[in-house]
Amino acid sequence: MSTPALHLLTGAYAANALSPQERAAFREHLAECATCADEVRELQGVAAALGESLPETSASHLRAGVFAEVARTPQELRRRPLDAPVAAARHGSRGARVLVAASVVALFVATGASVVAFGQHQRMADEAGRSSAISQVLTADDAHTFGAPVAGGGSATVVMSQSASKALFVGKALPAAAAGQVYKIWVVMNDGREIPAGSFVPRSGVIVVPIAHDLHGVAEVALTVQSAADSTDRMPSPIAMVDLRT
């Protein structure tokens, strides 16, 4: 970020007035600067008070839709900050690991999905290699999940492990792609760069794809629908954004 005084952006951050790139960069700063983190918390409280002063509007017409969605939406696992020491976190993380693995397995069982992935990166690799990447992440002591809804239906989840330096993309009930179109995974770096990290064609149910990019410096994982022939390096507008730094 070219802005000289990062700590003066606490207000703009609390008011959600930063661009996505600036927001990602500022979050990095927050992780290192307790003074700014405290100030942001206070100012978010003030911003929320502005919101609270608006006249409330009935939301009863949303209730049925929300509850239908809630009933089929798994909750995030409780997670520690990414930089939490492994030793201190070990006990809880093992629990989390088992849960992650169990829930992914449960999804397979529940949907009877055939798991197919043939990202550009994986196309050459054999099934064993892919499975090993998947099991490496799912059995890592520090596996964490991050999720986001997908425009058009379904959900996108990223399971990542810092220690394995790998991440999986788990798509659930994604909308079918039109003929000639594929789903592409992109990683959005902390500095805003967008890099393709694999592609796949969704089948019914659940799909698990290893993300073909090192996790270092990745802020978000995005999902796009594109023509299979499209090999540009510019990311089209995504249908899901999974924030790894929330």
Add this chain to the structure above:
Amino acid sequence: MQRSFKPALRSRVIGIELPTEDDLLQAAAGGDQGAYSALFELVSPAVVAVVRQVLRDVAQSDEVAQEVMVEVWRRAPNFDPDKGRARTWILTIAHRRATDRVRHEEAASSRERRYWSRIEREYDVVAEEVEAHLEREDVRLALRSLTPLQRAAIELAYFEGHTYVQVAEALNVPVGTASTRIRDALIRLRDVMGVTP
């Protein structure tokens, strides 16, 4: 179980402590849909209010508000009561999703038109609308204690969902000035209102 409901009834008369929104969110974090349902009743009207303020379009606002409430359920296990109130956490998510949507719309094909039509709304009109709208007297008074530039900056950012760069353009000031005025405004409001995060 021989428990009659009389003691419960009596304690209700004396005044049971109702679970707070923070309690409900933490219960929901453990998968309790009943607690989530109660929380929905309490906070969703404010969520809709915030989202509509920023997005204006009712159909889009409903869509975003629904996504926000599902996100609250999904992310509940990672709500940290030591870092602020449940309502702050929820309204922060709501405001962020609403501004994300506004910017996504701006980034779509109608970018220029939509953006300029929003910016062209005279700030005075915005300020008047906002003030007439606000239900909390302490917030109205606190906003009046700001300098005109602070007030314009925070209202364009929070109530209109502009980035600080757009705020700078709208008010014709350098971007650094816009970002510091937003911060100054929030700090001043905090001091006047005595808000707890």
